[in-house]
Amino acid sequence: MPNAIRIRGLEKVWTNGKRALAGVDLEVERGDFYALLGPNGAGKTTTIGVVSSLVSKSAGEVTVFGHDLEREPAAVRRAIGLVPQEFNMNLWEPVQEVLVNQAGFYGVPKREGIKRAEACLDLLGLRDRADSLVRELSGGMRRRLMIARALVHQPQLLILDEPTAGVDIEIRRSTWALLRRLNQEGTTILLTTHYLEEAEALCRTVGIIDQGRLLEQGPVDILLSQASVQTFVFDLAQPVACAPSWEGISCALADGSGYKLEAAVSADLTLNDVFTAFQQSGLSVLSMRNKQNRLEEFFLRRVGRDGTHGN
Amino acid sequence: MATESVQANRVAYATLVSREIRRFTRIWVQTLVPSAVNALLYFVIFGSLIGERVGDLQGVAYIDYLVPGIVLMSIILNSYNNVVSSFFSAKHQRYLEEILVSPMASFVVLCGYVSGGVVRGLCVGVIVMAVASLFGDLGVRNPIGLLAYAVLTAILFATLGLINAIFARSYDDISIVPHFVLTPLTYFGGVFYSITLLPPFWQSLSALNPLYYIINGFRHSMLGVADVTSGVALLVTLALVVAAGLCAWWMLVRGIRLKH
Structure with a gap:
């Protein structure tokens, strides 16, 4: 059975000569939850x-569920629901x-479109705003309406570009759910996100794109297992004058107080x-946290934005 | 599969047309009423007040001579403005993407927007005819010809409005053509006069104006008098409709100024 998305050698050169994509090869399996990560301008959008x-x-x-984008554009479009990054209503x-029309554009007759629109409004918690004008909705509601619009024709593949950018925690969590x-x-879901925590929490597969490549x-778990170092921040009970180090643990003072230690x-x-190393050195730990989540650490190393360059 | 696609495109077309009609009827004070007011002013000032002093033109009372021109001018401006403003708003505010990502065929998008413009143009045409009937007897010589000209004209200018909207980058770009091209061409195309009244040089120049043929074709269907024969006018109008339609369709297929 063909994959949900199969991209081979994708290139995009803008009219000003700038190369946005320089030969992207990407595979998204059916039923996958895929995050496309990359810094701004990497080529995600x-x-x-x-x-x-x-x-x-x-x-x-580009093929979507085996349909070639050039030869069967209508079949490709029918399979996709798109939630763009910027508001477009x-x-x-x-x-x-909005929803009934969108269903109609995909060939769903009006009566069926109304039923689907109501179901989508229920799903996104917008039923009581069905008759409101779009301009009367809050930012969070507009974002939910964009998701509802992408779902109303029941696509097999949902593509979301930064779906939770700029929304509050409650909406982010409900969107995740x-x-x-x-x-x-x-x-099948393909999303781009700047929140690596989001990708780690939701997705099974991650692709990292930078400078159009x-x-x-691969699977999140396998990529994370390749992360060679993890950085933690420890709050100490007593201050230290200089940062200790042990084999495999490289420490630095996180601030001038001596109470905060950053350990790679x-x-x-x-x-x-x-903790054994800390204990043997007489350091008492009050609390600790990850400096970055694991995926963020891997991502930064891979795109060479942590001061080093990934290999 | 092909039948399914035809059915889906049919639903999509109906959806787009009904959205377009709802758009202009929702704001009917802005879209339908102004043409009626303008027509009333034209008929009162040029028809009743000045027209009585002008007398007959080509054997027809001046106010009756005016009616086809003013009806057609209203159809032209309304069908054009409907599409140019609707399509450009959708493009500018990016909700045109709703259509661009959908499986609708480019031909269906073209037909949907143009149909919306045609419906508005014809609605306004009927309203202006109703206003005109207050000032005289509207004896239509060839009702089928009249309807055909009205529909073809509305299709032509709705399509031209679409082409303008595709090219436009700002709201200025969509007002330039109606104000600086369409209105002068309409006025010089013989809305208010017969070009036989002009010196030979200006008559030759007027013959290059496509609106001259359309207006005269419409006038001939209504009054039985015109500067050019009905057949020539029909051929020119049809040729323009086909040319504009192919051009707009090609631009939609290629995604010119629509896709990045």
């Missing part, structure tokens, strides 16, 4: 734009009408090893 027909490609092949249209549920029900792609720990050591 351009890749999504090409797959969803908003951006013309310069070279390469008619402010003067009533909420329910919804996406998990959709994925469990069989919808896919640097890494090799992946082959356990936290027990760290």
